Amino acid sequence: MTAADCIATEDRYEAATYARWPVVFERGEGIHLFDTAGKRYVDLYGGHCVACLGHSPQHVVAAIHRQATELPFYSNLMYHPSRARAARKLVEMADGFDRVFFCNSGTEANENAIKLAFKATGKTRMVSTVGGWHGRTLASLSVTHTWKLREPVAFALPEVDFVPFGDADALERLFVERDDIAGFILEPIQSISGMVMADAAYYRRIRQICDRHGVILIFDEIQTGVGRTGTFTFGEGVGMRPDLVTLAKSLGSGFPIGAVLMPERIAGLLKNGDLGSTFAGGMMAMAACEATLDAIADQGLMHHVAVLEEEMRKALAGSGLDVLGKGALLGVALPVAAAPVVKALFAEGWITGTSDHPNVIRLMPPYITPSGVLTEFAQVLRHHV
Ligand SMILES: Cc1ncc(COP(=O)(O)O)c(C=O)c1O
Known part of the structure; x- marks a missing residue:
């Protein structure tokens, strides 16, 4: 099934209760997801706080x-x-x-x-x-x-x-x-x-x-x-x-x-x-x-989530962007609206989420996220605000 067929079929046959993104993920591996065109995304949203061990552990x-x-x-x-x-x-x-x-x-x-x-x-x-x-x-x-x-x-x-x-x-x-x-x-x-x-x-x-x-x-x-x-x-x-x-x-x-x-x-x-x-x-x-x-x-993952939080805080220190939350349940308070930033990040292959607060983006990354990924993400994020 092509991505277009998949989207059309779901839209036709399911009750329309989700504001879906126009993407079809075919496969996941670790912290990555791959769409039908083979594009790779880093999943910092963890399938809505679910994929604690990444995809297909x-x-x-x-x-x-x-x-x-x-x-x-x-x-x-x-x-x-x-x-x-x-x-x-x-x-x-x-x-x-x-x-x-x-x-x-x-x-x-x-x-x-x-x-x-x-x-x-x-x-x-x-x-x-x-x-x-x-x-x-x-x-x-x-x-x-x-x-x-x-x-x-x-x-x-x-x-x-x-x-x-x-x-x-x-x-x-x-x-x-x-x-x-x-x-x-x-x-x-x-x-x-x-x-x-x-x-x-x-x-x-x-x-x-x-x-x-x-x-x-x-x-x-x-x-x-x-x-x-x-x-x-x-x-x-x-x-x-x-x-x-x-x-x-x-x-x-x-x-x-x-x-x-x-x-x-x-x-x-x-x-x-x-x-x-x-x-x-x-x-x-x-x-x-x-x-x-x-x-x-x-795998000592409860220790590792604390390391991930620390990394994120360090990467955004002095940026004026506040890091909220704890462990692998983090938010970043932006000086601009969060939704367009989340969309722009997505286009660049980073999956993050919005929240009910218009300025806060949410990160619920897999616990297995390797050190360095959040530092790289923080640099990308800084370019968008
Ligand atoms: C804090 C909290 N409680 C309850 C729920 C409901 O869980 P479920 O969607 O599995 O019914 C959610 C779902 O997002 C949640 O975030």
């Missing part, structure tokens, strides 16, 4: 292939060694959590975490942050701040309070005013909003505030988790632990998967049938998950 491809030939799928009602190994590995890598519930996507992980907050407290209301983004299914959408997404289905969404990000006092005031709050969900680095991050003290304070008021603290680590910010979870890096952590994106190196990490005291409240999904914990996803986690641990 050998170890993961082999694990998926092996699993596909042995047993691609069977129900959650039976045990399977791939699921056993992935669950153990994930819980062991996530500091201080006892159990995991597997699901299929980020929004589904948040849906389940919200259900758990209701169950654990017997209360009925959620709190989120201004700028928070948590997914498109109804419970996750209810805690997503973007009004243009919520408005068309607002009638179907439970009412939620949104507090300013980084303002622990506002959160505590709300907890004092209301006694029906079950949970507070936070994206510890608001990526889509433009890599908005607070001081470490904020995260520790909200932990204390949630404890004082019996509110379940959920960290949506769908972007920050799985080692992307230098520790397996973001919470670990700032010296605190939420009650629940949701993961997806990088967890399967591109194979669809989501997860909710929880302590025994919450897991112990669950009984058969409380949470579930046909495809959750499927063998292919579990094989991809285990192989991904193995690679992150064995």
Whole structure:
């Protein structure tokens, strides 16, 4: 199929809900993507924060292939060694959590975490942050701040309070005013909003505030988790632990998967049938998950993402361009509109992303990005601003 045929066919047969770029990628290898004309791109967007090991990582491809030939799928009602190994590995890598519930996507992980907050407290209301983004299914959408997404289905969404990000006092005031709050969900680095991050003290304070008021603290680590910010979870890096952590994106190196990490005291409240999904914990996803986690641990990639951040900061020091975010979840605040810059970079073979902030470009590079690539990118970027 030619690129033109591919574009015309997708445009004709799929529901038109994505603003797609006019490119057809045929192949990926490491940090590179190749379009149908053979042009090579450096992927600093990581397939939307997913390709933590780059494209077609050998170890993961082999694990998926092996699993596909042995047993691609069977129900959650039976045990399977791939699921056993992935669950153990994930819980062991996530500091201080006892159990995991597997699901299929980020929004589904948040849906389940919200259900758990209701169950654990017997209360009925959620709190989120201004700028928070948590997914498109109804419970996750209810805690997503973007009004243009919520408005068309607002009638179907439970009412939620949104507090300013980084303002622990506002959160505590709300907890004092209301006694029906079950949970507070936070994206510890608001990526889509433009890599908005607070001081470490904020995260520790909200932990204390949630404890004082019996509110379940959920960290949506769908972007920050799985080692992307230098520790397996973001919470670990700032010296605190939420009650629940949701993961997806990088967890399967591109194979669809989501997860909710929880302590025994919450897991112990669950009984058969409380949470579930046909495809959750499927063998292919579990094989991809285990192989991904193995690679992150064995290749020291959580250390390497810190090196990448350092490199980017050094390369832009003194340029007047602020580097935002942490590890391999970075933003650059530009003095000009970001969208035309992202487009120009793309034409030169660099894939980056915009955000809801008009001046911030986003970088979610594979953890395996070799040293030197971001320095080269920073030089190119400086020419565009
Ligand atoms: C922080 C955050 N939470 C939740 C989601 C939803 O994940 P998914 O698209 O897998 O449903 C996303 C997706 O971009 C996200 O960035």
